[in-house]
Amino acid sequence: MRLGGDDMVVGVKDTAKLIGISIISCCAVLVCTMFLNFNMDIVSIKEDIVSEQVMIFYDAQVSTAKVVSIVSGGCLLVTSLIMLIFYIKHYIGTHKKELGILKALGYSNFKIAKNFWVFGINVFIGTIIGFCGAFLLMPYFYKLQNEDNILPSISVNFHPILLLCLVVIPTVAFSIFAIFYACYKLKKPVLMLLKDNLQMSTGVHKIKSERNTDSLFIDDLKRSVLKSKKTLVFFIVFSSFCFSAMTQMSASMKDLSSVMMGAMMMMIGLVLACTTLFLAITTVINGNAKTIAMMRVFGYSQKECCKSILGGYRPLAYIGFAIGTVYQYVLLRLMVDIVFKDIEGVPVYKFDFPVMLISLAVFIIFYEIVMYVYSEKIKNISIKEIMLENKY
Amino acid sequence: MIEVKELTKFYGSGENRFQVLKNISLKIEDGDFAVVLGASGSGKSTLLNVISGLERPDSGEIIYDKSNISTLSDNSLVEFRRENIGFIFQQYYLLPNMDVDKNVKMGADLSSNKDYKAIIEAVGLENKLHKYPSELSGGEQQRVSIARALAKRPKVLFLDEPTGALDEQTGRQILDYISKLQNECGFTIIMVTHNLNIAEMANTVIKMNSGKVSEIYTNSTQKTAYEIGW
Numbered sequence: 001m002r003l004g005g006d007d008m009v010v011g012v013k014d015t016a017k018l019i020g021i022s023i024i025s026c027c028a029v030l031v032c033t034m035f036l037n038f039n040m041d042i043v044s045i046k047e048d049i050v051s052e053q054v055m056i057f058y059d060a061q062v063s064t065a066k067v068v069s070i071v072s073g074g075c076l077l078v079t080s081l082i083m084l085i086f087y088i089k090h091y092i093g094t095h096k097k098e099l100g101i102l103k104a105l106g107y108s109n110f111k112i113a114k115n116f117w118v119f120g121i122n123v124f125i126g127t128i129i130g131f132c133g134a135f136l137l138m139p140y141f142y143k144l145q146n147e148d149n150i151l152p153s154i155s156v157n158f159h160p161i162l163l164l165c166l167v168v169i170p171t172v173a174f175s176i177f178a179i180f181y182a183c184y185k186l187k188k189p190v191l192m193l194l195k196d197n198l199q200m201s202t203g204v205h206k207i208k209s210e211r212n213t214d215s216l217f218i219d220d221l222k223r224s225v226l227k228s229k230k231t232l233v234f235f236i237v238f239s240s241f242c243f244s245a246m247t248q249m250s251a252s253m254k255d256l257s258s259v260m261m262g263a264m265m266m267m268i269g270l271v272l273a274c275t276t277l278f279l280a281i282t283t284v285i286n287g288n289a290k291t292i293a294m295m296r297v298f299g300y301s302q303k304e305c306c307k308s309i310l311g312g313y314r315p316l317a318y319i320g321f322a323i324g325t326v327y328q329y330v331l332l333r334l335m336v337d338i339v340f341k342d343i344e345g346v347p348v349y350k351f352d353f354p355v356m357l358i359s360l361a362v363f364i365i366f367y368e369i370v371m372y373v374y375s376e377k378i379k380n381i382s383i384k385e386i387m388l389e390n391k392y
Numbered sequence: 393m394i395e396v397k398e399l400t401k402f403y404g405s406g407e408n409r410f411q412v413l414k415n416i417s418l419k420i421e422d423g424d425f426a427v428v429l430g431a432s433g434s435g436k437s438t439l440l441n442v443i444s445g446l447e448r449p450d451s452g453e454i455i456y457d458k459s460n461i462s463t464l465s466d467n468s469l470v471e472f473r474r475e476n477i478g479f480i481f482q483q484y485y486l487l488p489n490m491d492v493d494k495n496v497k498m499g500a501d502l503s504s505n506k507d508y509k510a511i512i513e514a515v516g517l518e519n520k521l522h523k524y525p526s527e528l529s530g531g532e533q534q535r536v537s538i539a540r541a542l543a544k545r546p547k548v549l550f551l552d553e554p555t556g557a558l559d560e561q562t563g564r565q566i567l568d569y570i571s572k573l574q575n576e577c578g579f580t581i582i583m584v585t586h587n588l589n590i591a592e593m594a595n596t597v598i599k600m601n602s603g604k605v606s607e608i609y610t611n612s613t614q615k616t617a618y619e620i621g622w
Contacts, residue, residue, distance in 0.1 A: 228489055
């Protein structure tokens with residue numbers, strides 16, 4: 001089924017490309033639902049607490065839930081939003097001609113843009129899976145949170161307000177946002193939309209030749225690719241950040257919390273890292289397919305094409321890893337030193353250098369495998385298809 | 393010399409399989425200006441793509457100075473194009489986010505050509521060095537693509553309908569530039585066109601029809617771009 005204009009702009013199948021948003025929404029809602037639901041349920045036992053020590057533990061649990069929900073939920077919400085903005089922008093960029101034709105035929109910006117609501121479906125799918133998944137995990141989670149039975153028994157309750165806030169509102173908000181953002185992006189003259197992508201450079205970062213420089217074309221192209229889509233830089237950094245922070249934190253969780261928390265963090269970190277990295281690299285390759293094809297026509301090797309198109313992202317990935325390492329250390333330090341400071345038996349937290357090294361080694365292997373896979377994709381870009389696509 | 397022997401090429405598969413090139417054999421001497429003439433769908437662009445190593449033939453040989461490129465590996469074919477071939481297309485295919493200088497540098501770097509700015513001057517774009525493709529007219533963009541192709545100092549220059557997207561005056565100007573640069577540099581030109589009059593500029597004309605070479609002839613005198621009809 002295709003929707004829009006009244007039959008040709010955005011299709012439900014296009015939402016499949018936004019699987020990243022579904023995955024991130026799912027992770028965000030999974031974490032937030034568990035902790036917020038726990039927070040709401042724990043309130044019911046507050047009156048039963050008589051000991052001061054237990055009350056400190058209670059307060060620490062409430063604070064932890066709040067911090068985790070705000071940090072994880074907020075972080076992932078912003079990422080989903082950036083991903084949505086990026087995808088709509090990218091979608092409009094790659095479907096300029098069709099959208100231009102519709103505008104030329106007299107369709108208003110809003111009439112075309114209103115079909116972008118379908119992207120809210122991705123948020124709905126992700127949030128509902130995350131919400132339901134959280135309820136499946138909740139009995140185990142509650143048990144782990146109160147493993148030593150310090151608090152009275154806490155039962156899992158369903159809170160409709162959470163369904164509203166974590167599923168319904170985000171879905172509606174993302175749909176509305178998608179419509180208005182698409183409407184804003186469509187405010188371009190028809191001719192600008194109709195002109196061919198290769199000939200139009202609007203919105204593309206232009207690299208001006210610096211006089212008296214001897215830089216190689218490949219290095220210039222690397223810089224240009226890097227600067228042309230800054231959102232992708234964010235995704236690459238975010239991807240390595242997630243990998244670094246979550247894998248290292250999950251290792252520390254074994255001592256500070258539980259194996260389950262560690263496994264959950266590890267899983268979320270890897271899913272987020274993979275999703276964003278694949279999304280970013282796929283977009284880089286697709287966005288530069290014509291450039292790669294021309295480079296290969298002229299005799300640039302696969303290695304040179306990879307270096308110029310993907311090479312610029314490598315240092316950023318390692319910067320992201322470093323930020324992730326610092327972030328997880330600071331966050332855990334804060335948790336241990338401030339949130340759990342009055343609780344007895346909390347182990348001393350120290351920076352785990354061996355874990356960092358293992359995480360870095362795994363990340364390097366993971367990143368280089370992804371780069372290798374994509375360099376093979378570059379090899380398979382058909383020069384003929386690119387030419388035919390441009391000819392007709 | 394380029395020698396093509398019994399070249400065949402098929403597209404599609406199963407019931408949709410059809411033959412685009414049918415046992416084509418021809419020879420092009422070094423320094424020739426060869427034009428491949430034919431109607432749309434005659435297979436002329438496919439022939440150009442196969443001879444230049446952009447596509448592989450299903451059978452037959454393409455021999456450049458005793459070296460058969462149809463048996464080369466993908467990497468060797470890229471290397472071959474790097475060292476020998478230049479391309480100019482109807483759609484220019486310039487890099488939109490690179491200015492004129494950088495676009496030409498794309499070709500120049502492949503042959504470590506540090507004097508590529510002389511070629512930009514030769515095509516009359518020295519004042520547009522820092523302009524982007526979107527800021528240039530169609531003719532200027534095609535001149536950039538000529539400069540880019542020549543900056544890599546090719547032995548053979550392939551042109552696929554280089555004037556197809558240009559008006560008559562600009563088209564003549566472009567052909568004039570190409571012809572002049574060939575006289576100066578001595579490279580071989582193989583140009584695909586459906587314009588009969590452009591063939592009068594060539595010394596070898598290869599006429600194609602339904603995937604076959606229907607006629608090959610040589611012009612005793614070559615006309616300039618400004619002498620031909622359009």
